[in-house]
Amino acid sequence: MPRLCVIEGDGIGREVTPAAVEVLRAMVPELEIVQASAGWQTFQECGVSVPQETLAAVRECGAALFGAVSSPARKVAGYRSAILTLRQELGLYANIRPVCSLPVVSARDNVNLVIVRENTEGMYAGRERSDGKTAIAERVITAHASRKIALRAAEVLRLKGGRRLTIVHKANILPVTDGLFRDTARAALEETRHPCEDWEIDEMLVDTAAYQLAAAPQNLDVIVTTNLFGDILSDEAAHWCGGMGLAPSLNWGEDLALAEPVHGSAPDIAGRGIANPIAAILSVAMLARYHWGLPAVAERIEIAVHQALEWDLTGRDGRMLPDLRTDEVTKLILKQLEYAY
Ligand code: NAI
């Protein structure tokens, strides 16, 4: 029986996670839910952003849904980002961020790409120091993590039926760190690619990749890259699926996975019941596809989302998606699930 640890977090995390759980429950009625806490409010109450019990609960369930958390923009003594802590403590080394055209007015047609972001090191290794005049951040790249993320990207490419795996880096300026990433990733990909497989391995500098994601996203397939580049490029790419409210992701380790909408806690709209739950709903679909090995469940949820959005595009009752409340969008998707085969 699948078990899911639900970490609502802060802000709209508390609004979109119940919606995603409701949709998942409609598909997997025997799903067992365990609630756990993390985030800014948890830090204020307990002095840590991720309590040990939360880590234990995720490990025990093997799967989690994380809403979003708020993080202070300045250093706060004792505070460590909850999502970074979860990713690092739980060995969730891959962040899978697909961007597919959705039937909404702001999306671009024929986009179907996946960004596979290294999730545990790089610029987010947490090694920053300052003497007040000079501030230094250390960027950690290891051959071990570079190899693992490349192999995982190949796995994602195979599941997607992809044709091109692009290593994105900045080895011209960072030859030591990104040179190691690029060379290790390329060697691992060449080693794993079976002679009868016909996908190609290529590479691109990160600034060119940023341009290509804006100019011709339909030409990109699977991208593998380091932590900071993946973070930035995936937010940029999210525009083509229709925006932050629609962009899902999955943090994927060896035996653990944590579904997470790409967006944050959205304090500007939190508490008003108007957050779009689709990013969270598509994130649990990813959990079903990649981690639980239930592609049929994932597909039904995705079809229901598409159908709900198509219904929305027709504007049948005169209102478009941005005017609908979280519970109305959820109901629309639940209704479509009945027909989504
Ligand atoms: P954000 O993603 O929370 O919001 C950016 C914009 O998108 C806002 O205008 C917001 O209203 C809108 N938006 C986001 N999700 C939406 C949804 N589901 N439906 C409708 N509109 C949506 O990013 P922002 O404002 O930069 O950060 C706010 C807080 O979230 C900060 O404390 C930041 O540290 C945190 N954050 C947390 C993340 C996480 O938990 N994984 C990721 C990014 C930011």
Ligand code: MG
């Ligand atoms: Mg981001």
